[in-house]
Amino acid sequence: MKSRKLSIPYIIWMLVFTMIPIVMIGVTAFRDKNGGFSLEPFQKAFGYSNVFLKSLLIAFLSTLICLVLAYPLAYLLTKMRHSTQQTVQMILMIPMWMNFLLRIYAWVILLQKNGPLDTALSILGIHGSYIGNTAAVIVGMVYEYLPFMVLPIFTVMSKIDHNLIEAAQDLGSNSAAVFRKVIFPLSVSQYLGGTDDIMIGDVIDKIFWTDQNVGSAISLVLMIFIFVFLVLMNLFGDEEAIA
Amino acid sequence: MKRILSILLAAVLVSTALCLAGCQGGTTENKDKGEVNVFNWGEYMALGDDGLMNVLEEFEKETGIKVNYTTYETNEELYNMLKQSNVSYDVIVPSEYMISKLIKENMLLELNYNNIPNFQYINDRFKKLPCDPESKYTVCYQWGVTAMVYDKTKVKNTPTDWDALWDKDLSGQILMFNNSRDAMAIAMQQCGITPSTFTKEDVDKAAEKLQEQKPLLKKYVMDQVFNEMEGGQSAIAPYYAGDIEMMMEENEDLDYCLPASGSNLFYDALCIPSCSKNKENAEAFINFMQKPEIAAENCKYLRYGTPNTKAPDFLDDEIKNNELTFPSEEYLKKCYIFEDIPDDVYAYMQEKFVDIQAN
Structure with missing residues (x-):
């Protein structure tokens, strides 16, 4: 009884800052400009299906590369002495304390014309700019998400107390997830991408200025995507791995 | 003994606080010229950077009116703040298309140009603009x-x-x-x-x-x-x-x-929104911004054109003769608003x- 009372502020918080906005997005997505019921926003939202697909492709490739890189690294981690483990974990974590925009700027400088990469490769006679393309966006994504892949795999492998992670997720992973899934990809594509690397987050951002209905519809479709993936994970994944 | 001491100390503290509050009340009563709430674009006024004048401090010194200065990033943000929040602003600096919209929605107050004598310095090109054809609501601030x-x-x-x-x-x-x-x-x-x-x-x-x-x-x-x-x-x-x-x-x-x-050709103009509670102070502020030396100072900071015809007297030749900051009349004729x-x-x-x- 006592513990339920303690959760009341949290429930109110969730209600005000998570549930009500989602319901509002849901309602707005089914309306036209005059406020009547309409499916037009969805019709328009699916006009951007190529952007949806491109975003999905980038997400898929980034995840795959992250997995390929993270799995052996996590395995090596479990084999290390405890002190070395902690050092490597710190090295993985420290960049995440910095503002992510700064880290993307750092990538811009690394990849741009006359940047370190260009200078190094020009010794071999290769010149050019390595920014403004889809590959650069994927590099940025992999860089950002790698710690999020390494650490959970490592914890599963080394059977650390899962209550800790669950506690962390209960506390804040909802907003963190929104940040990672929407805001972060948006800035990666803006800074590292070229003209063809617009992602679904950019479209939502732009269209929302003048047409909140279509913006809401796209957001809702995106949420359904995420929901479907969550359900799939619950169906097929074993519980340890999801935690 | 300790207790008595602490009670005494507390008494002293309270009385000084009361006295201070009282004194302060007295002084503000003497020179209370009120305040003016200015809502401007970010980095759109010389505020003492780059070795330039802080025009807000200068205004406070000259008039005794206290300035509360806040900034926005886009015209749309300004519009939403005016429309949806309860704050009261006295001076805003919207761009041409936003001025039309605000006038259409009755969100601007007509200015009393008798309180803004420096309006005489404004180049005729920047009076009676398409968004305010009779020059009732606006004093142009910067253009480019x-x-x-x-x-x-x-x-x-x-x-x-x-x-x-x-x-x-x-x-x-x-x-x-x-x-x-x-x-x-x-x-x-x-x-x-x-x-x-x-x-x-x-x-x-x-x-x-x-x-x-x-x-x-x-x-x-x-x-x-x-x-x-x-x-x-x-x-x-x-x-x-x-x-x-x-x-x-x-x-x-x-x-x-x-x-x-x-x-x-774009421009932003000083206006008074209908939520203003200090209209006369706002007019004094607008007037001050068009004092030639103040307009010149802002121009040095922003490198956008000033509509003030006397301001160039206070500018270096390098800025004054810069075609990018001050395109020729001939060129401006080819521009659209x-x-x-x-x-x-x-x-x-x-x-x-x-x-x-x-x-």
């Missing part, structure tokens, strides 16, 4: 044009007009506005449409022109243009004249081009611009 900045080491032919942004030789090195109205305006000029106002058909034509340009572009940018051009990463970009000036100071390979067919466009056309334009980027 859109122009092109290019890297001399990267372009083969010196650009003369907007068509340089469609130059196939520069493919992959061209930047474009990531902002529908500015990008569409340039494309409309290329199609022979004057972009002051336009219809959905005009938007379609411009969109086609932009679609044609897209394969040649490196990127759609706004603020990133500074990094791109200053760092020598791109060859050419359209941007606002005052900002081009800043880029040229950072990289001497850069030069500017005022497009031969004319460009967009954005007017308010219907909401549905505006939404259509935005949608088309997203489509270009998405396809």
Whole structure:
């Protein structure tokens, strides 16, 4: 009884800052400009299906590369002495304390014309700019998400107390997830991408200025995507791995 | 003993606090000229940076009116603050199309120009503007044009007009506005449409022109243009004249081009919103901003044109004779001013611009 009372502020918080906005997005997505019921926003939202697909492709490739890189690294981690483990974990974590925009700027400088990469490769006679393309966006994504892949795999492998992670997720992973899934990809594509690397987050951002209905519809479709993936994970994944 | 001491100390503290509060009440009563709440664009006023004057402090010293200064990033943010929150502002600085919208929705107060004698210094070109044809609501603050900045080491032919942004030789090195109205305006000029106002058909034509340009572009940018051009990463970009000036100071390979067919003349004006509670103080503030030496100080900081005809007397020749900050009368005749466009056309334009980027 006592513990339920303690959760009341949290429930109110969730209600005000998570549930009500989602319901509002849901309602707005089914309306036209005059406020009547309409499916037009969805019709328009699916006009951007190529952007949806491109975003999905980038997400898929980034995840795959992250997995390929993270799995052996996590395995090596479990084999290390405890002190070395902690050092490597710190090295993985420290960049995440910095503002992510700064880290993307750092990538811009690394990849741009006359940047370190260009200078190094020009010794071999290769010149050019390595920014403004889809590959650069994927590099940025992999860089950002790698710690999020390494650490959970490592914890599963080394059977650390899962209550800790669950506690962390209960506390804040909802907003963190929104940040990672929407805001972060948006800035990666803006800074590292070229003209063809617009992602679904950019479209939502732009269209929302003048047409909140279509913006809401796209957001809702995106949420359904995420929901479907969550359900799939619950169906097929074993519980340890999801935690 | 300790307890008595602490009680005594507390008593002393309380009495001093009371006295202080009382004294303060007394002084404010003496020179209480009230306050003025100014809501301006970010980095849009000389506030003591770069060795320049802090014009707000100067105003407080001269008039005794306290300034509460806050800033916004976009016209839309300003509009939403006025429309949806309870705050009271006394002076705002919207751009031309937003002024039309605010006047249409009865959100501005008529000015008493008797309280703004410095209005006489305003260039006639910036009085009776299309958004305020009878000059009842506005005093122009700053103006400028859109122009092109290019890297001399990267372009083969010196650009003369907007068509340089469609130059196939520069493919992959061209930047474009990531902002529908500015990008569409340039494309409309290329199609022979004057972009002051336009219809959905005009938007379609411009969109086609932009679609044609897209394969040649490196990127759609706004603020990133500074990094791109200053760092020598791109060859050419359209941007606002005052900002081009800043880029040229950072990289001497850069030069500017005022497009031969004319460009967009934009301006922001000082206005008083209908939520104002200190109208006379607001008028005093507006008047102060158009004192020639104050207008000059702001011009030095912003490098945008000042509409004040006496301000150039306080400027160095270098700024005064700069064609980018002060384009010639002849050039200004070729420029057009954005007017308010219907909401549905505006939404259509935005949608088309997203489509270009998405396809």
